[in-house]
Amino acid sequence: MEITIKRLTESEPFHLEGRNGSGNTVDVDGSPSIGGSDKGMRPMELLLTSVGTCSAMDVIHMMRKQRQELRDIQVSVKGDRQEAHPQIFTDIHLHFDLFGPLDPAKVEKAVSSSVERFCTATRMVEKVAKVTYDFTIHP
Structure with missing residues (x-):
C-alpha cells in the first residue's frame, strides 16, 4: 500500500492532498491556530x-x-x-x-x-x- 501526499497551493501551506494508487483523494488541512485554512480533515x-x-x-x-x-x-x-x-x-x-x-x-x-x-x-x-x-x- 502506498499513499502520496502533496501540498495543493503555496498560499495555503498546510492544505494537503492524499492520493492512493487508485487515484482517490482526500483533503487534509491544519488548524487555523497553526496557519491552516480548514479545507480538509486534520x-x-x-x-x-x-x-x-x-x-x-x-x-x-x-x-x-x-x-x-x-x-x-x-x-x-x-x-x-x-x-x-x-x-x-x-x-x-x-x-x-x-x-x-x-x-x-x-x-x-x-x-x-x-x-x-x-x-x-x-x-x-x-x-x-x-x-x-x-x-x-x-x-
Whole structure:
C-alpha cells in the first residue's frame, strides 16, 4: 500500500492532498491556530475516521453474511487525547447506530468481532488507547 501526499497551493501551506494508487483523494488541512485554512480533515480526525470506517465495513460484511437486513449504519467515533505532547489518543469510543429489523445477538457478535478481532485500524490503535464500543438498533 502506498499513499502520496502533496501540498495543493503555496498560499495555503498546510492544505494537503492524499492520493492512493487508485487515484482517490482526500483533503487534509491544519488548524487555523497553526496557519491552516480548514479545507480538509486534520490527521488525527482521519485516524478516527479510519477506525470508524474499518469497523463499519466489517459490520456491514458480517450482517450480510448473517442475512440481516441492515438498512443503514452510522458510526460516531470519539477520541480523547493526552494533553502533553505527543498528544496521542488515550481513549477511543465507537457508537454504532444500526437501522433495520436486526437480531440483537447477531449485531452484538458483528460489532464485538469487528472491534475486538477483525478491524486492523482498531487493533493498531488499541496498542496505545483504550477502545470501547456500544450500539443502538433502530428497527
